[in-house]
Amino acid sequence: MTDVRVPEAWLDAWRTFIVGYERVSCRVERALAEAGLPSLTWYDVLWALRRSPNQALRMGGLSDNVLAMSRTGLTRLVDRIEAAGLVRREVCDSDRRGTWVVLTDEGRHMHARMWEVYAAEIERVFVSVVDCAEAEAFRNVLERMSEAARDPVARDAAA
Amino acid sequence: MTDVRVPEAWLDAWRTFIVGYERVSCRVERALAEAGLPSLTWYDVLWALRRSPNQALRMGGLSDNVLAMSRTGLTRLVDRIEAAGLVRREVCDSDRRGTWVVLTDEGRHMHARMWEVYAAEIERVFVSVVDCAEAEAFRNVLERMSEAARDPVARDAAA
DNA sequence: AAAGATTGAGAGGTCAATCTTA
DNA sequence: TAAGATTGACCTCTCAATCTTT
Numbered sequence: 001m002t003d004v005r006v007p008e009a010w011l012d013a014w015r016t017f018i019v020g021y022e023r024v025s026c027r028v029e030r031a032l033a034e035a036g037l038p039s040l041t042w043y044d045v046l047w048a049l050r051r052s053p054n055q056a057l058r059m060g061g062l063s064d065n066v067l068a069m070s071r072t073g074l075t076r077l078v079d080r081i082e083a084a085g086l087v088r089r090e091v092c093d094s095d096r097r098g099t100w101v102v103l104t105d106e107g108r109h110m111h112a113r114m115w116e117v118y119a120a121e122i123e124r125v126f127v128s129v130v131d132c133a134e135a136e137a138f139r140n141v142l143e144r145m146s147e148a149a150r151d152p153v154a155r156d157a158a159a
Numbered sequence: 160m161t162d163v164r165v166p167e168a169w170l171d172a173w174r175t176f177i178v179g180y181e182r183v184s185c186r187v188e189r190a191l192a193e194a195g196l197p198s199l200t201w202y203d204v205l206w207a208l209r210r211s212p213n214q215a216l217r218m219g220g221l222s223d224n225v226l227a228m229s230r231t232g233l234t235r236l237v238d239r240i241e242a243a244g245l246v247r248r249e250v251c252d253s254d255r256r257g258t259w260v261v262l263t264d265e266g267r268h269m270h271a272r273m274w275e276v277y278a279a280e281i282e283r284v285f286v287s288v289v290d291c292a293e294a295e296a297f298r299n300v301l302e303r304m305s306e307a308a309r310d311p312v313a314r315d316a317a318a
Numbered sequence: 319a320a321a322g323a324t325t326g327a328g329a330g331g332t333c334a335a336t337c338t339t340a
Numbered sequence: 341t342a343a344g345a346t347t348g349a350c351c352t353c354t355c356a357a358t359c360t361t362t
Contacts, residue, residue: 005278005279005281005282005286006278006281006282006286007286007291009291009294009295010281010285010286010289010291010294011281012298013285013289013294013295013297013298013301014281014285016297016298016301016302016305017180017297017298017301018184019226019305020301020302020304020305020308021176021180022226022227023226023304023305023308023309024304024305024308025177026226026227026308027308041330058344058345059344059345059346060343060344060345067178067181067182067185068181068185069331070331070332070333071344071345071346072331072332072333072345072346072347073330073331073332074345075345075346075347076330076331076346077330077331079346080329080330092344095339095340095343095344096338096339096340096344097338097339097340097343097344097345098339098343098344098345099344099345099346119164119165120164122164122165122169122170122173123164123165124307124308125304125307125308126169126172126173126304126307127164127165127166127169128307129303129304129306129307130169130172130300130303130304132166132168132169134296134300135168135169135172136168136172137293137296137297137300138172138175138176138296138297138300139171139172139175139176141289141293141296141297142172142175142176142179143175143179144288144289145179145182145183145284145285145288145289146175146178146179146182146183147288148283148284148285148287148288149179149182149183149185149186149284150182200352217322217323218322218323218324219321219322219323228353229353229354229355230322230323230324231323231324231325231353231354231355231356232352232353232354233323234323234324234325235324235352235353236352236353238324239352251322254321254322254361254362255322255360255361255362256321256322256323256360256361256362257321257322257323257361258322258323258324319362320361320362321360321361321362322359322360322361322362323358323359323360323361324357324358324359324360325356325357325358325359326355326356326357326358327354327355327356327357328353328354328355329352329353329354329355330351330352330353330354331350331351331352331353332349332350332351332352333348333349333350333351334347334348334349335346335347335348335349336345336346336347336348337344337345337346337347338343338344338345338346339342339343339344339345340341340342340343340344
C-alpha cells in the first residue's frame with residue numbers, strides 16, 4: 001500500500017487532490033445543471049472562443065484550448081453546440097482544409113449566463129475559504145506539477 | 160470575463176487547478192496504458208477493496224469509495240473487472256438483496272503492478288517538485304475546498 | 319413500500335479509416 | 341505525401357424502469 005518513493009505525507013496530499021477535484025467539479029456541474037445550463041465542457045468551448053481575437057478559432061486551435069477531449073470528440077461536441085445555435089462553422093478562405101468556429105451572439109449570452117453560476121461556485125468553494133497568499137502558493141504548486149507532467153512518459157528510464 | 164466575486168489572483172489559481180489536474184491525470188493514464196495496464200478507474204476499485212476488512216465490499220460500499228461514477232456505472236465497471244478475473248461477486252447471506260465484490264489473488268497482484276507505475280508517476284509529478292511543508296499546505300487548502308463543496312447547492316439563496 | 323442491484327435505451331467519448339485541400 | 345477535419349464502429353457512462361428481497 002505504501003511505498004518508499006511516495007512518503008505518507010505526500011500520499012495524503014495526493015489523495016486529497018484527487019478527491020477534492022472530483023467533489024469541486026461535481027458541485028459546479030450540479031449547479032449548472034440545476035440552473036438549466038449546459039455542462040463545463042460547453043463552457044470551455046465558449047470561453048476559449050470568447051477570449052480569442054475575433055471570437056473565433058479553427059478546430060485545431062480550439063482543440064488546444066479544450067483539454068481532456070480528443071480531436072474527434074471536439075468535432076462531435078461542436079456539432080452539438082452548433083445545433084444549439086451557440087457557435088457556427090465557417091469555411092476558412094486562406095486554407096480551405098480548415099474550419100472556423102465562430103461564437104454567435106447567443107453563444108456570448110450563454111457564456112455570460114454560465115459564468116454567473118460558475119463564478120458563484122468558485123466563490124463558495126475557493127475564494128471564500130482560501131486567502132490570497134494561500135491561493136498563490138496553491139497556484140505555484142500546481143504549476144510545478146503541470147510542468148513535471150508535461151514531458152513524455154519515461155520508458156526504460158534506467159537503461 | 161472577470162467578476163468582482165472572483166478576483167484575478169484566485170481566478171488564475173483556479174485555472175491552474177483545472178488544467179493541472181487534467182495534465183497530471185492524463186499523464187498517469189498514459190503511463191498505465193503504455194505499461195499495458197488498466198485505467199485509474201479500475202485502480203480505484205482494486206484499491207478500495209484492497210484496504211477493506213476482508214478485501215471485499217458490497218456494491219453500495221464500493222460506490223461510496225469510487226467517486227465520479229454512478230451506481231449504474233459501477234455495475235458495468237465491476238462486470239468488466241470481474242470478466243478480467245480481478246474480482247468475483249458473491250451473494251450476501253445476511254441480506255440477499257446485496258452482492259459482495261471480493262478481490263481475487265489476481266486482483267491483488269494487478270493492484271500491486273498498477274501501484275508500481277502509479278507511484279512512479281506520483282513521485283515524478285508531485286513528490287519530486289514539492290517539499291513537505293508545501294504538500295501539507297496544498298492538502299490543507301484542498302480539504303477546505305472539499306468541505307465547502309460538500310453541502311447542497313444553494314438555490315434561491317437570497318430568498 | 320423501500321432498499322440493493324441490474325438492465326435497456328440513449329448520450330457522449332475514442333481509435334482507425336476516410337475525404338478534401340495544400 | 342501530409343495536414344485539417346469528419347465519419348463509422350465500438351466502448352463506457354447515465355437516467356429511468358425493473359427485479360428481488362426486506
